[in-house]
Amino acid sequence: MTVELDALAAGRRAGFARPIAGRLGELTRQPILVASWLVVLVVIGWAVAPGLFTSYGPYAGDASASFLPPSAEHWFGTDRLGRDLFARSVYGAQTTLTATLLAVLIAFGVGTLVGLIAGFAGGIVDTAVMRVIDVFLAIPSLLLAMVVVSVLGYSTQNIALAVGISSIASFARVMRAQVLAVVTQDYVKAAYGLGVGRLGVMLRHVVPNSLSSVIALAALEIGTAVLAVASLGFLGYGAPPPQPEWGLLVAEGRDYVAVHPWASILPGAALAVVVIATHRISTSYRKDHRR
């Protein structure tokens, strides 16, 4: 761990010293990474200002335009009620991404806090917390999220909460491991030697130095959370049908997949592209850190 942290610090310094032009040049050598960033930025755009990307409304149906195949006018085709599927995907980004963000924030916030307490307190507190974490890890997160949603009731917010709760354990485990590694460092001992209190050491030294791995995990977790949110939406635990949501869009088109395949495959493919892009970005982030 020591080596990794040192390397990380060195990498950062070198990064700042490099001229911006050089960094841009490096980016052009990674076209897939650039494309991934583009995809993510466009999808964030969909979520923030859907009206800029499509002239159709997500609910406006045209009964005479039922199940039109993809064309220049309707990029993803239309569904049974003649609603433009591209528009529904664009507007669905807001539902799905908000839920994802909320889920990752819950998991990150609670998980980091729990891991910090366990790692820093040590002893019986650590053992107790880790055994509870073991239990959460023993139940597959999709299953746990399904149970939580069934208790809370079906809605997109509850999906977010459920996905967040089911990923707390992995954050807590990574944070604890980092804290345990940082606590034994010389600078922490030096801080104690200088008379800094436990709380001061924790806030000033342990937390900032432990966070980098957890943030890397959060980046990776965004892709996983999008998938989890969409999977729960697909199973029908999310927003009620008229509302556009990615998983639900695929589920709605699924009944007609034999005759009108685009209705579920195109929104699903858009979802897959977004998840692949976030994965690509988070792995590049991890590689930068390793160097």
Place this chain on the structure above:
Amino acid sequence: MLRYLALKIGRALFVVWAAFSLTFVLLFVLPADPVDLLFDPAEVNAVPPEVREQVAAGYGFDRPVILQYLTRLGHALTGDFGTSVQSGRPVVPTILDVLPSTLLLAAGALALALVIAFVIALAATSARRAWVRDLVEALPSGAVSVPVFLSGILMLQIFSFRLGWFPAFGDRGARSLVLPLITLAIPVSGPIAQLLVRSFATEFRSGYVTTSWAKGATRGGIIVRDVFRNAGLPALTIAGITFGNLIAGSVITETVFARQGVGRMTQAAINTLDVPLVQGTVVLVAAGFALINLIVDLIYPLLDPRLRAALATGRAA
């Protein structure tokens, strides 16, 4: 050694007990009125109060929570998780009925996933050109990124509706198993492949490989004789994660392909709020997870001589 054994078994039992308690709190204590959960959400307001009281007494909801908990725990210890609200049958036989179908699917998918993962790792290690290696190494991350429901629908579309090679739905015969098997194997293979690619790369740079190079072994010979044997073992450490992926994947795979199984039954149980059945399933899954991790913990030292030596001197306990 005995202490190690007792510790591991104790932890496994604790996980199962805690999963039971967690689901009890979630399903029986947290809902304001657990009786509500026993009725169809659409009809709950139409249920007369006498019936509610009768049902509450039948399930013991009128007694203090701690007594309910102890009774349920006592019954669960003898393998009785109550009766399913929907079918009225005991929970355990209901699960055991659909278990073989899921086990078959999961075992087949796991075997296929292992093959895919090893092929990816071997290809990535033996590739000499950087771009081929990068491409192969990107595959696992792609495999976990594509939603299971999308790959399932794509498989259906291409292989059953377009080409007509396999039946689209149902679970009759081996042919209907092929598409669900592949669908489930893809996401499961991803993490295994990622781990194998990393451990193959580590082993490839290790000392004994240098020795083999010096002795004049070929690249292929080294990969097959030295690296393959040593690098496969770490895959066991993510057996638990793989099990979780198989369970989560089977919920969606069985839904997409309308197959009978534990995953689809769980989904139906959650849709109808069949609380005892949900609890039984979750505890069963947690027990499976704990058992698999226990087995891995116990056999790993047997398979890896280095760990066995550490254990004998009492350092790893």
